[in-house]
Amino acid sequence: MAAAAETSSDRTLRSAFGSVLSFFILLLIGVLAFSIRLFSVIKYESVIHEFDPYFNYRVTQFLTKNGIYDFWNWFDDRTWYPLGRVIGGTVYPGLTLTAGTLWRILNSLNIPLSVETVCVFTAPIFSAFASWAAYLLTKEVKGAGAGLTAAVLLAMVPSYISRSVAGSYDNEAVAIFALIITFYLYIKTLNTGSLFYATLNAIAYFYMVCSWGGYTFIINLIPMHVLLCIVTGRYSSRLYIAYAPLVVLGTLLASLVPVVGFNAVLTSEHFASFLVFIIIHVVALVYYIKGILSAKMFKVAVTLVVSIGLVVCCAVIAVLIALVASSPTMGWSGRSLSLLDPTYASKYIPIIASVSEHQPPTWPSYFMDINVLAFLVPAGIIACFLPLSDASSFAVLYIVTSVYFSGVMVRLMLVFAPAACIMSGIALSQAFDVFTRSIKFQLPGISGKSDFDGGDTSSSSVVAENDAAKPDKSEETLKERPSRKNKKKEKEQVEKASVEKTSTKSKKEKRLLVLPLEASVIALLLLVFLGSFYVVHCVWAAAEAYSAPSIVLTSHSHDGLHVFDDFREAYAWLRHNTEVDDKVASWWDYGYQTTAMANRTVIVDNNTWNNTHIATVGTAMSSPEKAAWEIFNSLDVKYVLVVFGGLVGYPSDDINKFLWMVRIGGGVFPHIKEPDYLRDGQYRIDSQATPTMLNCLMYKLSYYRFVDVDGKGFDRVRRTEIGKKYIKLTHFEEVFTTHHWMVRIYKLKPPRNRIRGKTKKSKTKTSATSSSRKSVARKKNPWH
Amino acid sequence: MARSTSRDAEALFHSLRSAYVATPSSLKIIDLYVGFAVFTAVIQVVYMAVVGSFPFNSFLSGVLSCVGTAVLAVCLRIQVNKENKEFKDLPPERAFADFVLCNLVLHLVIMNFLG
C-alpha cells in the first residue's frame, strides 16, 4: 500500500496535478485531431470534397440564406426533374443545422467567414469533440487513463479520418460525435442513475437522429444491452432510469425530425426498443414486488403470474408478428435488410449494391482503416471482462455488434472505429498499467516512469500515450484511497463505490501478476514501438490516402505533378454556357455536384430514393442513340454529361460503372438485358465487344472522336484499343470536352426541321457528285 | 388445485396490501399519479381503436405524454424511495429537480408535436 502511505496533502496535490495534466492532454488531443485533418487543405485547397458533401453544402447555403423555416419546407425543383424533392422532409438536418448555427454565431461575433469555410472545417472540429467524447465514455468504462489513450487513438484513427478530413462535409462527421456522446451519457446515467443525465441522453440521441440514419444502431444496441443486463441478472433501478425515459423521450424527439417522422414508431428497426421497454417494466415490477414481499409469498406470486403472463405474452407476440408480417419487406428498409442478410442487396436491390461503400470490406481495408488496433481489440475485450461492469459489458456489446456490421458494409467501419479505439485504449492502458506497476514494484526508488522512456521516443503522441498512462496511475491511486465522499460529487460516488470493491480485488491480482523487470521494459518498448507505428501509419493515411478531395485529382509521373481539375471546369462551363432552366442528365453520382456547382437541374442524384427514375436514366445510357434520345427528350433533357477516364487513366468513370446502369435499368425495364453487353460473361470494350455494347449511348458518348487523339483509340483504363473507332452521332452533338477529356458534355439535337425523303444518302451523294461532274463537264463544253 | 391457487392468491393479495400500506404517503401520491397517467393512456388507446388513427401525431403525443409522465414518475419514485439502497447518496431534492427538468423537456416536445 504505497499510495496509502503518502500524506493526504500530497494526494490532493497529485490528484489536482493529474486533472490539470489530463485537461491539457485533452486540449492537445483536440488540436491533434483537428490538425491531422488539415492535410487536404494544405495539399490541395479549401474545397468541399466528394459528392454528398456538395449537397450538404448547397443545403447549408440555402439555410443560411433563407432561414430555418424555409429550409424546413424547401421543395427543391432543381433535382429529380420532374419529380422534385422535398428537401426538408428527406434530409437529416443535423449537420446542416450545426454548420448553419456555427456560421451564424461566428458572424454575430463579427468573424466574417464564408459558409464554405465553415462547412470545410466543421468535420475537423467535430472530430476533436468526438475524441473528447471518447475520453468521457472510456473514462466511464475503465477510468481516465484508458480514456485518454482512447481519445488519442480516436483522434488519429484512419477510418474516421477518411470521413472527416477538412472539406469532407458529410453527415458522418458530426454523427460519430453524436454517437459517442449518446453512449457516454447512457453509461453515465447507468452509473449514476440520475434523471438529469437521462434527459441529456435523450437530447444527445435526438441530435444523433438529426444527423445520421445510423441512429438505428443506437436504438437497437441499447435495448440489446438492457436485455443482456436483465438476462445476466444485473438489473438495477439505475438501468430502468437509464432506459425507460430514453425510449419515451427519444421516440418523441425522433418523430420530430421530419425525415424519420412516424417511422420512429412504425418501422421494425424501432420495435426492439419497444419490446425491451415492455420487458423492463415487467422486470421492474417483479423486482419491486420481490422487494416488498417475503420470499415465500413471492414464490406464490411467481407461479400465479407466470401462468397468466405466458398467455398474455403469447398473445402480444402473435399480434406483433402479425403486424410486422403484414407490411411489405417485413417493415424493414432495404439498407437494414442488407445488414441483417448480407446477400440481400446483391440479390434484390442493385442500386444499394452498386455503391462501393455498401460492399463488404476486404481484410486489407481493415488493416488500412484501423491498423494495429485490430490486434489490440481482443486484449481490450479481455480487459473489459476483468471485472465486468454494466459499462464494460456495454463496451463489449458495442464492439461485437459493430464488428459484424462493419463486416457487411465498408461504410460501417466508421461505427466500428470508435469501438476499436475504446477497446484498444483500454487494452493499452491496462498493459501500461501492468508493466509500469511491475517496474515500480521492483524499483521502488523510481517514482515516475515518464522520464524513463519519454527520452527515447521522438513522436509526440507516444509521449501523449505515456502521459496517458501516468494520470491513469494517479487515478488508480486516487481510487485506492479510503473513501472520501464529501470531497467528490454525489453522482460519482456510486461509481466509485462499485469500482472500489473491484479495485481491491484487482490489486491482489496485480500483486500476483508482477512481471520480471526486463520483460516489462522490453514489453513497454514494444508497446511504444507499436504505438509509433500506428502514429506513422495514421499520419500517412491522413496525408496521402484520405485527403484527396476527388473533385481535383493529381497524379505523379516522371515529369512532375499533374493536376486534373476537369470536374470544376465542366461544371463551370455548364454554369456559364447553358440556360438556367436547362436539364442535365448524367449518372446519379454527379447529380449533387451538378446542382451545387453548375446550378442546373438534374434528373437523378445521389439521393437514390426513386429507383424507377434512376433506371430510366440507366436505360437511356444503355440504349441505342435514337431510343436514348427519345427517353431524354421525354424528360426535357438538354445536355448529357458523361465522365470518361480513358485518356488519363481515371478508373472510376462511367464506362466502368456502366454495368450497374445496365443492371439497374434492366431491373425496371426488362428489354435491357445484361448478357447482351457481355461477351462470354466478360465485360469488354474492344473489338470483341458485343454489338449492343458498341451501339449503346454510353459507349458512343464516351469514345466519340477518341480515335483522333492517338490514331488508335487506346483506352488507358481498360488497357485496350476500343472496338468501334469511328463513331457518328446523329441525335447528339458534342458541345464541350474538358482539358483531359474527363468530362464530356453533349447536347441533344432538336428534332430535324424537315424529314428527308426515302432516297438513300449514298445515292444522293453519288448523284451530287455526278451532277457536279456533269456540271463541270458542261462548264467545259464552251471551250470545246 | 384450484382451491389452493385461490387461497394462495388470497394470501398473496393480503400480504401485498399489508406491504403496501407500509409505504410512505409521499410514495403513495406518486403511485396515484402514475395510475392516473396510465389510466389516461389506456383511455386514449381505446379511443384510437374506436375512432381510427388519423391524427396520428396527436395520438402519439397524447399517449406518449402519459407514458412519459408515468415513466418519469416511476423513476422519481425509485429515487426518493428511502428503502432503495442504490440511491442513498442522492438527495431527494436533487432527484426532484431532475424530475422537473425531465418533465419540462417532455412537455415541451409534446406541445411541439401535438399540432
Added chain:
Amino acid sequence: MAKSLLYITLTISLLPFLAISFSPESPTDRRVLVLLDDFAVKSSHSLFFDSLKSRGFELEFKLVEDPNIGLQRYGQYLYDALVLFCPSVERFGGSINVASIADFVDSGHDLIIAADTNASDLIREISTESGVDFDENAAAMVIDHTGYAVSNTEGDHTLIASDDLIKSDVILGSKNIEAPVLFQGIGHSVNPANSLALQVLAASPSAYSANPLSKLSSPPSLTGSAISLVSVIQARNNARIVVAGSLSMFSNRFFRSGVQKAGSSTKYEKSGNEEFFTELSKWVFHERGHLKAVNVRHHKVGESDEPAMYRINDDSDYSVEIYEWSGTSWEPFVANDVQLQFYMMSPYVLKTLSTDKKGLYSTSFKVPDVYGVFQFKVEYQRLGYTSLSLSKQIPVRPFRHNEYERFLPAAYPYYGASFSMMVGFFIFTVVHLYSK
C-alpha cells in the same frame, strides 16, 4: 398608343414560343426571289406572278446561272421566300446550292419548287431534302388513261385533270374549287411516315408513272393515288414548302384553258389551276393558317399575379390568347379544340380551353395532389395551321409545415390528455413539495 405598346411587348414575349418566323408581327412574306431557267417563263407564267404582285409581293426574277444571285448577304437573308421555276437547272450561279437552300428553309423561309419531266438531279435533291421523292426514272411522266383531260389533242394521256384535292379550308381556302386541276409532268411520292408532308393534289387510282414514249417493260414504280402531283410540307419551324411535279401547271396556258375530264360530261370553261395556285400561294406565303399565341397567363383563383410556385390542390386559372394572321391583320382565332395539359411526364390534367370568340382561351382547374415540376402545355397541331407549342414550367410544392389542418375535432381527446398531464404534473409538483 398604349395599346400598340402593349402589343409590341406581347409579341416580344411571344418570341420564344413561336418558331423563328420572319417578322413575328406580320408573318406574310414580302420579298420573293424567283429563279428561272429562262426569262420566257416570266411572260408565259405571268398570270401567276401577277396575282402574287397584286397581293403586294415584291418579286425579283433572276436566271439560275446569274453569278450574282445569293440568298443572304452579311448573314442577313435578302428574301423571305424562294420560287424555283427551273426544273432543268444543273448548277446554281452565285452562292446558292442545296445546302444553302436547306438552311434558307431551316431558318424559317418558304419555298416553291416546280419540277418537270427530266427534272435535274439538283431539283430532285432539293425535293428529297424537303421530304418528297420524284420518280427515279428521269423520263417518266404521270399517265392516266381514265383521268386525262379530253380537251387535249395529245393522245398519250399525260395531261391529267385531277380533282383529288386535299380537303382543308386552311390550305385551299374556304371556297370549293370546282374545276379539275390540269397537270402534266413528273409524279412524286411522299413517305406515309412523314408527318410533315401532305399530298395536296393526288393522282387518281388509275394513274401510273412511266415514260410515255417507251413501252412499259416492268411494273411502274409509282402507281395509283400514292402518286402525288402537288405536295406541301410544313417544317417543324413552320417554314412552308410546295413541291409541284409540273412547271406548266403554273403557266398562263393551263390557267386559261378549259377542261373536261375524260368520262365526264361537264366541261369547265376554265381549269381549276388559277384558283388552286392562288389559294395555295396564300397558304405557302403565310397569308393564311398562321397562328400566334400571346399573353400566356396563369394564376391562382382570386389572385392576379403569377406565382413562382403552386401548392398541391391549389385552384389555378390559365388563359392564352390565340390569333390568326389574315394577310393584313391579326384576327381572333376561333376553335373549340384547343387543349391545355398540366403535364409532368404525363398529363395530369387535360382540359379543353373555352373561348370567348375574341381570341381569349381560358380554363381553370385544380392542381393535382402530386408535387413535382409541372408544365402548362398547349400543343395545337392542326392540318394546315402552324403548330403552336407552348410550355411553361411551374413547380408544385407540398404543404408547408404550418399549412396542415389543425385542431381537428377527432384529436381533442389527445389534446385533453396532454394538457391534463401537464396540469397533473403541476398539481403533483405542488402536492409533492408540500406533503412533507
